[in-house]
Amino acid sequence: MSTIFNRSSLIAAAALACAALTPAVSQAGAGDIVVRARALYLEPANESDAIPSLEVPENAIHVSSKYIWEVDASYFVTDNVALELIATSPQKHTVSIGDTKLGSVRHLPPTLTVQYHFAPTNPVVRPYIGAGVNYTRFSAVKLAVPDVAQLELETNSWGPAFQIGADFPITDRLSLNVDFKKIDIRSDVKIKGTDTVVTRVKIDPILFGVGLAYRF
Template sequence: MKKLTIAAAVLVACSATAAIAQASGEGPWVVRARAVHLDMANKDGTGLGLSVNNKTIPEVDVSYFFTPNMAAELMLTVPQKQTVSMGGTSIGTFKHLPPSLLLQYHFTGLNGYKPYVGAGVNYTRITRVNLLGGGADLEDDSWGGALQVGMDLPLDKNWSLNFDVKKLYIRSNVFVGGVNQGTLKLDPVLVGVGLGYRY
């Protein structure tokens, strides 16, 4: 009975927040598609001169507005292949999947401009590591913070142009011959532009 009461309370709360968002004349859901450029910080603590390439990737995010000002955003993409270099020479590749969940504050009443800021958490899954012919390895995953600033420019009732900048904290210990050589901090800045649809 207690579980049913809690579930009912959660359902009522979600319905109430959705009603608040809809009262503003806008739906609570926003789906965006962006082209995002990853610019790696490459802070190498191993002393091996390691770096990971920058690249542009596709990204999709889904946001839910609890109120006209508060929203949660889930950022998604597909596993991305990156090249690792040592002293400027490629030593192999790995793949990573870096979904992030952020809580956002959206500013309103700015003549149609809709800037926002956000903060949350990033989880990066690292797979298919192939470095130095199998002689080197990376940790399987990374947890870190995520910061965000962006702006939506409405094109009509539902569509908007979006500009977005995120800072993700992604790092991995590097192992050579099974020995931990230190930490490689990727900590990329993600600069994105795309379209959003609100419903």
């Protein structure tokens, strides 16, 4: 967890330094659309129930961290309130227990948030917070406990999403963006072809992103 916050602190500091050198520019207002493209670092919480029959302790199942891309669009309902739809492509993750690889899974996690922008006219930094809902669809599930059983996940996951970030104006329409998100993504793990639940996995990732925003 410390790795992602160390990286975020350095990038945020650089963003503030760059933004302080830019001239005053106009802001997004009611009716505007802002499109952002971000590079993200995704770090799962890696929480899971114990599996007594296999002598697997709590939180032993790990989903791989990775860098991904994201595109989102925000529609400003008022000067301060915006609706943001966040999208990416299906992302593949490796799943393991300790040094034992269980396989891989893909997930597609579109997210809708309502944002509040605190200082939409500030020429240096424009912070915001957001909250909403995430829908995740799992696909291409290829999981198995070696020499024991094939596994499968619930297809769908619904959960809350929380967000904090800031835009740093560069020009009249272009901004640098830094963004944190915490998303609840959870699924029951079952023996394939049965209703037998082996464990429940809480992926619940933290995502740190940096990118560019363009106001239309």
